[in-house]
Amino acid sequence: MTTDARVDVRVDRPPNPDGDHVLYWMVAARRARSSPALERALHHARTLKRPLLVLEALRLGYRWASVRLHQFVVQGMADNARAFADAGVRYHAYVEPEAGHGKGLLAALAQRAAVVVTDDFPCFFLPRMLDAATAQLSVRLEAVDGNGVLPLSAAPRAFTTAASFRRHLHKTLRPWLRQLPDPEPLRGYDLGWAEVPAEVASRWPHAGAWLSDPASVRSLPLDGLGAGPLVGGAVAGERAMEAFLEERLQRYPQRNHPDEDVASGLSPWLHFGHVSAAELVRRVLVREEWTEERLGPVTGSRAGWWGCSEAAESFLDEAITWRELGYVFCRHVPTYARFASLPEWARTTLAHHASDPRPEIYDLEELAAAGTDDPIWNAAQRQLLAEGRIHNYLRMLWGKGVLRWSASPEAAWERLIELNNRYALDGRNPNSYSGIGWVFGRFDRAWGPERPIFGKVRYMTSDSTRRKLRLKSYLERWRRR
Ligand SMILES: Cc1cc2nc3c(=O)[nH]c(=O)nc-3n(C[C@H](O)[C@H](O)[C@H](O)COP(=O)(O)OP(=O)(O)OC[C@H]3O[C@@H](n4cnc5c(N)ncnc54)[C@H](O)[C@@H]3O)c2cc1C
Incomplete structure (x- = not known):
């Protein structure tokens, strides 16, 4: 069963004894397996003898919303629809047809709920969305952290290096390894089929048509960035x-x-x-x-x-x-997305070198179009454009390139966030900001000798990458888009 360390009670009320169902509002752990939030919702359903209702919704009006991201999520919804149907659990998938149309759906389903359980995700617009739901709902609301092996509540502070966090893990991880989530929490579910009230289903219909043809999200008012070869779900x-x-x-x-x-x-x-x-x-x-x-x-x-x-x-x-x-x-660190959240030593050394001449300054469009003079960087950017991901090592080099070719470190920071979060399927994640932050010294240490533009921040070049790594066929593959 999901441990209390993963549960943040956001609206602290007893379960509503007149509630028709237990509502699991799935916003981050978009799956029917190995999910502490789903386990928690099922625990309430069994205790209260109420059926489980799962709501998975997809909004339009968030930053970087695109066909690429939507299609990946909707492909996942199609898998979830099958998994919950097989288990006999009512699953309501909703895809917003126009920005703001979904407003009121959660409240309408929560009104008939005994308890609402949702996912606790510490990044992007999700914490704000959870705060808004907390202010709005009058039923018991629990946010459950299914993010990783160590519950977030078992890390009492932010760590400045991987080494210090690793030490903390060595001291604390052991009991959590005994409590990994049940891979099949839906097994044996027999609490029946929750009803979605007719007025709710007609105003916010189940996204069946989108689920049978996820590529049709192209017709939604979205950034046209197309889907790549990877299938979501x-x-x-x-x-x-x-x-x-x-x-x-x-x-x-x-x-x-x-x-x-x-x-x-x-x-x-x-x-x-x-x-x-x-x-x-x-x-x-x-x-x-x-x-x-x-x-x-x-x-x-x-x-x-x-x-x-x-x-x-x-x-x-x-x-x-x-x-x-x-x-x-x-x-x-709620300011994780701001340049000011970087360690002081890194901001100081970057400021010291802010007026160093740059070998080249590319504008954002040139970078996005893989139009630099560096074939390795361009190859990485082309992989990002086409597949929505970049090879691990080259992602570091890619980030350092943007720092080298931007007018200031602050401008580089904003441009990396834009490129990473717009094109990468895994963008808008805590590790988007750790990876980008790492380019500027976060979780790293000062290095010598001091270099132009980078100062004491770790320096990487395409020349040394070419010497150290095998990448001939990678370059061949991504030579042209
Ligand atoms: C500039 C820059 C931007 C980045 N942006 C993102 C991002 O948007 N989303 C993202 O998930 N990661 C990001 N990373 C971290 C890392 O590059 C990716 O997690 C990794 O490349 C994903 O590939 P993989 O799944 O094959 O990783 P694997 O090597 O197979 O590792 C397994 C998993 O471990 C985690 N992981 C691996 N390496 C790292 C790392 N260095 N930091 C944090 N977690 C890691 C990821 O969840 C990954 O999927 C970024 C790194 C840099 C330098």
Whole structure:
């Protein structure tokens, strides 16, 4: 059962004894498996003997809304519709046909609810949306954190480096590894089919037509950025996870070489909650035949603590330490999206070099169109345009390029947010801001020698990347769009 450490009671009232259903308002963990919020909602449903009603809605009027993002989410809704129907649970998917049309839907379903449960996600517009729902609803409302393995409430502060967070994890993670979410929480559901009142269903109809043809979201008033080859949803996410675990995990230490392409590629599905990060960790540990006795003493060291293979250890370090570092940061630092949230040493050294001449200043359109003089950077940008993702290592180089070619570090910051969050499927995530922040020194240390433009912030160049990494076929593939 979902532990209390993951539950933030936003409207603290007893469940409404006259409620018709328990409402799960799915906003981040967009899946029917391995979900602490869904588990919590089912717990209430069983205790109160009320059917579960799941609402998954998709708004139009948020920043960067595009055909690319919408199609990915709607593909996920189609999978969820099947999964909940198979389990006998009523699922109401709603896709807003015009901005603002969905206003009132949550309140209408909550009015008949005994309890409302939702996801607690620490980034983008979701915390504001949750605050608005908290102010509006008069029924018990609980926000459940299914973001990672360590509950956000078990990290008492933001950490400034991965090393300090890793040390915290070594001290605190053990009990949470025993409480990974149930992969199949819907198994045995027998509480019946919740009713969506007729007036609600006619004003905010189930998104059936969109779900049968997700590409039709093209007709919505959205940024026309088209979908890429990746298919959204729990089914495609599961396939991608299985392929990674079967075929590439053991070669993960080679991941920096773009030609090897052995990283999981799971961040788009993780971002939209189609794949559960905790489930991914569980599957890695099962493959390693891991038991808790293998955990080593607290060292804070990147390797050796888990008692797993080298490949599994390095993957777990990215998927837990680095991933959750960003979530914890967003939870504790509400200004995470502002340049001013960077560490003082980094802002000072960047300010000191702000008037250094730039080798070139490209405008945002030139960058977006992969129109620089640097073939490696252009290749990375073309992959982003076409697929909505960038190879891990090259994403760092890509970020450093924008810093080098912008008039000021502040302008580079804004341009990176724009490029990353507009084109990347996994954008608008806590790790969008950790990755972008890292380009400017967040979670890193000062480096020498001091360089023009970068100052003491870590310096990376395409020349050294070309020397160090195998990337011939990557460049060939992304030479032209
Ligand atoms: C400029 C810049 C922008 C970035 N923007 C994003 C973003 O918008 N969304 C995003 O999820 N990540 C972002 N990252 C972090 C990282 O590049 C991606 O998480 C990773 O490349 C995703 O590929 P993967 O799923 O194959 O990762 P894998 O190597 O297979 O790792 C598995 C998972 O661990 C997590 N992870 C891996 N590396 C990191 C990292 N360095 N920091 C945080 N989490 C990590 C991700 O959830 C990832 O899916 C950014 C990094 C940089 C330098």
